[in-house]
Amino acid sequence: xxxxxxxxxxxxxxxxxxVELRCNxxxxxxxxxxxxxxxxxxxxxxxxxYLSGSTLVKGINGFEAEFNKSQxxxxxxxxxxxISDTAEYFCAVSxxxxxxxxxxxxxxxxxxxxx
Amino acid sequence: KAxxxxxxxxxxxxxxxxxxxxxxxxxxxxxxxxxQQTPGQGLQFLFEYFSETQRNKGNFPGRFSGRQFxxxxxxxxxxxxxxxxxxxxxxxxxxxxxxxxxxxQYFGPGTRxxxx
Numbered sequence: 001x002x003x004x005x006x007x008x009x010x011x012x013x014x015x016x017x018x019v020e021l022r023c024n025x026x027x028x029x030x031x032x033x034x035x036x037x038x039x040x041x042x043x044x045x046x047x048x049x050y051l052s053g054s055t056l057v058k059g060i061n062g063f064e065a066e067f068n069k070s071q072x073x074x075x076x077x078x079x080x081x082x083i084s085d086t087a088e089y090f091c092a093v094s095x096x097x098x099x100x101x102x103x104x105x106x107x108x109x110x111x112x113x114x115x
Numbered sequence: 116k117a118x119x120x121x122x123x124x125x126x127x128x129x130x131x132x133x134x135x136x137x138x139x140x141x142x143x144x145x146x147x148x149x150x151q152q153t154p155g156q157g158l159q160f161l162f163e164y165f166s167e168t169q170r171n172k173g174n175f176p177g178r179f180s181g182r183q184f185x186x187x188x189x190x191x192x193x194x195x196x197x198x199x200x201x202x203x204x205x206x207x208x209x210x211x212x213x214x215x216x217x218x219x220q221y222f223g224p225g226t227r228x229x230x231x
Binding site: 034041042090094095096103104105 | 148150157171207216217221223
């Protein structure tokens with residue numbers, strides 16, 4: 001079965017510092033990868049997605065992620081974070097399993113940006 | 116285009132009662148998925164409806180049920196509420212089946228349910 005692992009449940013980082021949120025997925029013939037962000041008291045919104053092509057994907061709010069097939073990873077990065085980036089971040093994968101499409105979320109990483 | 120809307124936003128119920136939550140997807144979207152979010156369990160998939168048919172189901176007891184109408188609006192029902200059902204219930208819509216090649220899910224703000 002497909003699975004998504006977010007290795008860090010919480011990541012504290014100082015404002016203007018770089019950050020990397022890690023995501024690994026179980027291998028499949030073809031997968032589509034997503035990062036979503038959830039701000040307090042809101043639903044999730046899409047940050048970026050990888051479907052095919054260039055392995056470096058740029059998203060909103062200055063975030064980017066790199067698809068690494070050999071490492072089965074899709075880590076999210078931002079070179080300089082702001083207080084407003086404080087939120088929970090979810091990695092997700094969609095893939096076909098036994099003829100059925102499944103959308104699977106990781107357990108989330110809470111990013112806390114400190115002043 | 117209006118986003119995904121969920122009503123009500125907040126709900127307080129007592130054990131044993133039942134509750135119905137509503138979700139209106141983005142116009143033109145045919146798939147609606149429901150998730151339960153709790154601090155301990157994270158995002159748990161409940162079920163997905165596409166063109167009025169349940170297409171996928173998560174590992175939840177039969178007390179959790181749903182349906183989808185011809186205009187793609189969806190409702191979720193929880194009967195015989197338990198304390199552990201307290202959670203944020205999120206609905207997400209997509210044009211095609213969630214999980215389909217490159218499909219993005221668009222989430223509503225959620226309904227926060229508290230069971231006393």
